Amino acid sequence: MSDTIISVSGLRYSYGLSFSLQDISMGVDRGTVTMLLGPNGCGKTTLLKCMNALVVPEKGSIEINQKDIFKIGRGELARLVGFVPQSHTPSFPYTVGDIVLMGRVSCMGIFQQPSSEDYAKSDIAIELLGLSALRDRPYTQISGGERQLVLIARAIAQEPAALLLDEPTAHLDFKNQFMVLRMVKKIARERSMAVVMSMHDPNQALLFSDAVALISSGRLLSMGKPEEVISPESMKQLYGMDTEIISHEGRKLVVPVLSGKIDPLRSFS
């Protein structure tokens, strides 16, 4: 059995004139975390949506566990890939337990109710993310970081082979960003899942990712180990700003050059 869980090849997608993905090919192995880095509007989220078949590309293919994701139903796809949206407030105050239990729906018929086995599996996910104390709290009354963990627990209850996260640290404070990313990496290892997430901070990629994909204007600039891919040159190319890489106790850090030049905002092309 191959170690590659997600394999994207020759992907092309365009939306209107201003926005596109072009010729994206990449692979993601089991038990690893891959982060998509790039400026706003570069196509990170669209690529994630393609991997979840929420948008259909014009050309190219995406396979997860050797299955073409555009040729299977939503139920089967949900057992291959879990999607963690940016944390949000739902219209109704479901409890944390209710939300995580929703992850089990892909295994059920339309008129079926969750069984004790479904409760057991969502309980495992709740414990894995350390949310047991919050189980009966309304999802609307917990912190943003906790909400993100709840959505991750729901995706884990789905028992997929791959996990996609859309900017899981957006809107989170310093501590919660760290907590969520550490948890995701631990889960990737323990559950041998292939994890892909879109990110804004190259330092977090250096800390928590196994691979980094740099995306600019819908194209994949480069992909590889974070310490190899992230350099002053690639950051300049990606974000149009001057940075330097410093080392601290064997760890690399990206630091902006304070007096450095910043390119004017580029329009998407």
Added chain:
Amino acid sequence: MKKAMKMTSAGRLQWKALLVLALPIPAVILSLFVGTYNIPPATVLQTIFDKIAAPSSASVYSTILFDIRLPRIVLALIGGVVLAVTGASLQGVFRNPLVDSYILGVSAGAGFGAAMAIALLPAILGMSQLLAFSFGVLAFVITFFAARTKGETPIVSLVLGGVIVTALFSAGISLIEFMTNPDQLAGVVYWLMGSLSSASWSQVLEILPISIVGSLIIFLMRWRLNILSMGEEEAKSLGVNVGRDRLIVLAASTVMVSAVVSVTGIIGWIGLVIPHIVRMLTRTADNRVVIPMSAALGAVFLIVADDLARSLFVFELPVGLLTTVIGAPFFLYLLKRRGSVVWRQ
């Protein structure tokens, strides 16, 4: 209250919840004692026991109780269940707590059908009912297909479609009201206000099958409604065929609301208020609790409102007015006291 109403992890309802679910039974029995024709309570009891002992026995009292009051009470029960359950299910699908049973234009469509039958067509028995039902369903179909683009029916388009269809049929109703003579105008206006005064066993039997099938579909999909209420992309990611499931809920809801409205006229506020009252009292949004509880409380609410409609004054009030007059202030009271618990973002 909070703990007792909650479902346990095994999915069982606890005894306080069962108590609420059983409330329609005493409501039905006690309502037999209420009516315009004055029958002493002892006589009512005697007549009930006689009926149980010898079902074929007939008397004036037995006719009043079992052929006039009981079908009317049963109709109120069915109407209450259908309006409350569809309100809850549509609030879930539309992800909006301010939605009621009529969001897709059903009330205006049914009203137009009934107004046409009352004002423009010769008086044929059952014609207004048939046209009200047909136009209620037609309004839903127009709304649905107006909202459909590229094989998808986005929620926003459905809401807009419902607004447009409601506006057009309301204009149609106004036109009929404007053109018709005063006698028929009174009939149209009275129909639009909603009343159970014409209830009969044949009406009950006509809407019972649709109401049972529709409510059963919603009841079986009660947990899935939780997922549909998370929004299209999320529900899809979780593995739900959103287009199919949503259409089933919308169609089941609308068809049974049309059936009920075709015999009762437009009864407002139940679909909006009852699910909210349930969420506030039980302090849960889980539709596995909200759907059955709404059914029970909706039935009790319409039964009691109709008791008041036929007993408050010497003349009969349209029950649709009463549900609004009772429902709206009670809703405001709950909102002030407990709303913040339910809606805090």
